[in-house]
Amino acid sequence: MAHKKHKNTHKGAALLFCLFSLLFFVLVFRFVELQATGVADGQVLAVKAEEMHKKKRTIEAKRGTILDRHGEVLAEDTPSYTLIAVLDPKMTTDPSNPKHVVDPEMTARKLAPLLHMDVSEAEHILKKKAKQVEFGVYGRDISYELKKKIEALKLPGIGFIRDTKRFYPNGTFASYVIGYAQKKGENGDKTVGMMGLEKSLNRYLREKDGYVLFEGDKEGFRLPETKERIVPPDNGDEVYLTIDQKIQTFLEDAMNQAEKKYQPKKIIAIVANPKTGEILAMGTRPSFDPNQRNITNYLNDAISYPYEPGSTMKIFTLAAAINEGVYNGNELYRSGSYRVGPNEIRDHNKVGWGVISFNEGVQRSSNVAFAKLVHEKLGEDRFLQYLYRFHFQEKTGIDLPGEAVGNIVYRYPIEKLTTAFGQGTSVTPIQQIQAATAIANGGKMMKPYVVDRIVDPDTKKVVFKNEPEAVGEPITKETAQKVLDILETVVTSEKGTGRPYQIEGYRVAGKTGTAQIPSPKGGYLTGYENYIFSFLGMAPKENPQLIMYVAVQQPKLSYTETGAAPVSMIFNSVMKNSLQYLNIHPSSDKTEQTFSKKGVELPSYAGQTVEAALQDLKSKGLQPIVLGEGKQVEAQLPLAGGEVIASERIILKTSGTATMPDLRGWSLRDVMKVVELLHIKPSIKGSGYVVTQSIRPKTTVKENDYLIVELAAPSKWKERIEKEKGKKVKKREQPVD
Amino acid sequence: MIELEKRKVVVLEERVPKLKERRRQKVNRRLTAYISFFFMLILLIIYFQSPLSNVRHIEVKGNQHVSDRKVIELSGLTGRTSFWRVKAEKVERAIEHHPEVKMVTLKKIFPNTIVLYVKERRRVAYIKHKQAFFPILENGQILTKHTSETALSDAPILVDWKEGEDIQEMAGQLAKLPPYILNSISEIHYTPRSQDKYHITVYMNDGFEVSANVQNFAEKMLLYPSIVKQLNPNVKGVIHLEVSNYFKAYDEEKKGDGDEKDSR
Secondary structure, three states: OHHHHHHHHHHHHHHHHHHHHHHHHHHHHHHHHHHHHOEEOOEEHHHHHHHHHEEEEEEOOOOOOEEOOOOOEEEEEEEEEEEEEEOOHHHOOOOOOOOOOOOHHHHHHHHHHHHOOOHHHHHHHHOOOOOEEEOHHHHOOEOHHHHHHHHHOOOOOEEEEEEEEEEOOOOOOOHHHHOOEEEEOOOOOEEEEOOHHHHHOHHHHOOEOEEEEEEEOOOOOEOOOOOOEEEOOEOOOEEEEOOOHHHHHHHHHHHHHHHHHHOOOEEEEEEEEOOOOEEEEEEEEOOOOOOOOOOOOOOOHHHHOOEOOHHHHHHHHHHHHHHOOOOOOOOEEEOOEEEEOOEEEEOOOOOOOOEEEHHHHHHOOOHHHHHHHHHHHHOHHHHHHHHHHOOOOOOOOOOOOOOOOOEOOOOOHHHHHHHHOOOOOEEOHHHHHHHHHHHHOOOOEEOOEOEEEEEOOOOOOEEEEOOOOEEEOOOOHHHHHHHHHHHHHHHHOOOOOOHHHOEOOEOOEEEEEEEEOEOOOOOEOOOOOOEEEEEEEEEOOOOOOEEEEEEEEOOOOOOOOOOHHHHHHHHHHHHHHHHHHOOOOOOOOOOOOOOOOOOEEOOOOOOOEHHHHHHHHHHOOOEEEEEOOOOEEEEEEOOOOOEEOOOOEEEEEEOOOEEOOOOOOOEHHHHHHHHHHHOOEEEEEOOOEEEEEOOOOOOEEOOOOEEEEEEEOHHHHHHHHHHHHHHHHHHHHHHHO | OHHHHHHHHHHHHHHHHHHHHHHHHHHHHHHHHHHHHHHHHHHHHHHHHOHHHEOOEEEEEOOOOOOHHHHHHHHOOOOOOEHHHOOHHHHHHHHHOOOOEEEEEEEEEOOOEEEEEEEEOOEEEEEEEOOEEEEEEOOOOEOOOOOEOOOOOOOOEEEOOOOOHHHHHHHHHHHHOOHHHHOOEEEEEEOOOOOOOOEEEEEEOOOOEEEEEOOOHHHHHOOHHHHHHOOOOOOOEEEEOOOOOEEEEHHHHHHOOOOOEOOO
């Protein structure tokens, strides 16, 4: 019995042994095969594994911000929220803490007022047979504040999805310049510019989302010690405008007040810097809030509404006559009416002022004076040339979309003369601003622009930079000065039409305009208010820093008011506030330079661009000297933190090869600063101020070069310089002889 | 009866291992405490014995003329000094022996960094003496050891001065000047006259010459920026600050007419 059992055991063991060996080898074989080929069922396993573990998470990018010249935000992406309601009771696991809408009636009652929707409508949505619902337009673009309010209600099942929204913090503010951007695309996840700069600069502003690829577990958590691949988001470029938020605010406020008081059909206003052509503010009425997009007019009237400008045009006729030397302000003429062929030109008061001088004619805005100027003195052809010189026949090329161009009407003799005082021929406000920069900027006409620079926020690189561009010089500097002188009398003279535009403390030069509006039935509209009242002015007259055009169309005036009332209301407040804000001292105050008793403390310029450093130093009244041709400042003397007095030399060293500055007239100590920065070896003869230097100016200098400098006492310095010059001349002459 | 006995046995059997276990736990806990204490001690000894407790980084801040190395050398601190044995007062005093150092503040930053904030004495001028320049400190001390062939640009240069009382007096005046005025002076020449033995001639960086007196130099020079503001920078000349303040252009001087423009 025992024996038998023994035998069976052996047999069983052998069998089991074979069985497991076989299994073992099969497994080993399969294992080796998989390892060697990496293919199973014709599928590459590595790919499968990666598919299983690879997770992708998007990193949201931001659409480019639009900022004003000082970096104030005008348009940016801000977080917004979309309201959702969970209706599925299955989502609630713990009845004491429900995760779905338990009481639709109550929830609707509480939510509806906050979302500005009907209670019944909200209730209808909340009673839908769905897992989760949204509230359409009412529940989209919810601000953070509103989200907080809704959260405070502690309604079960109500939640939010985070999103971004284009936000315009200033509301109705240069709306036609900035335009607006909106969510577009199939899922509404792409923000696209629809108007203004948002549209025309869309390719700079638009963003590209980035993503992270990584290996994760099924919950989406990253596995430890695995590599991840990050494609960084490409945020949209930041656009800096020439618009000044402060001045634009002055303008918007003034326009709001004028709109409220006079209810005009339109208001158009532009403020620009005549030295550069930078637009500092631009606005029109009616306008819209880009956050709400309550748009009634889709055109930016300041650049795309050509109309007959009226008497502001006389500025350019006057400039042409002065520039051609045919204007004599003291010459007399008979005002009232002027006959040209079959037609008659009349002054705006129909009867004129008797025999007056041309200067008075300008002040009184006499049409006859200008018709006479063109017809008898300037000649129609020469006048046309000037219209071209002032670029009235073409677009200014301002970097805003949708610019229109006026139409020079110049077929019949009468049209040529009406153009002289701004009727018949139409121009846009921006054309007038561009032409007027020539008057305010010593004859140089500057192209207007609103985009200052575009910066990539990720790399801080400047992608695009606008520079002031002179597009012509229609008149000479002297002419510009004379025109300004006469235009000042328009505002100051007792007879001047520009008297309402006087600003206390500043000298304003400008010209009023009253344009007739063509009637759709032909001819012109008649009536006390049916005009476009305008003013084109610049200040301060001595050296205009600001130029401004305001036009108000068909305001509702009481019979005691003139058309100048709404225009001056805007012009005066904006001009005065802006001049004060820009710290342009009132003209009447003798510019008393109260110098600071203290010295100027130097900041560290290391790492700054040479340009920025130069500008800063010059604004502090110091004398910067740059050694080298690099773009960045490496070192400076005196050191950062040192205090200096005005007109002190500040030596900046840049990267790259250094060149020797012209040291003549420098003090010993200033020379030592250069020596220290360039690491050269000096040999000094004499004392006082430099007369000769062994390394000639503008030659390159290496470390440890020898510099021999001869100095002379200041009282003898001039003679020594003369002598040195004499020597040099002689030396040069010798070989020739 | 049998049942009762049985129960008792069971109870005893249960109780013995429990007691045993409790005792074992007690012993274990004590042992862990001992061991950890022991290791802590060892770690502490290792820390103090190893270079880990030594000063590793010495930072010197605020020095301009005295080199970092010199300051560290004076401090006596090395990489072998224990961080815990650094006595702030002693180190500060050691460094302050240097004539150019006005004040030192030592700060320890755990685990092994020492920061030395150095405040130097201002150099108010350099004296030129036979092709060598000696710095003068604000306290009037002349550094004879620190000569250099070139003057640095951080202070004006005294020319033609004989050592002694005069230099001390001048240094005292210069120390009173605010830095922005001191920075605008290039050279100070000692030019005594028969009636004025303290007369000096000063060359400014901006090209003006100043004729002044040692005794009231600091007081008068305070007016310099406001005087220059009113002058035409292209007409060079002498600004007289001896008694009354006035400006005299070189050209006028040459013509010999005594037309003096009062600059005030």
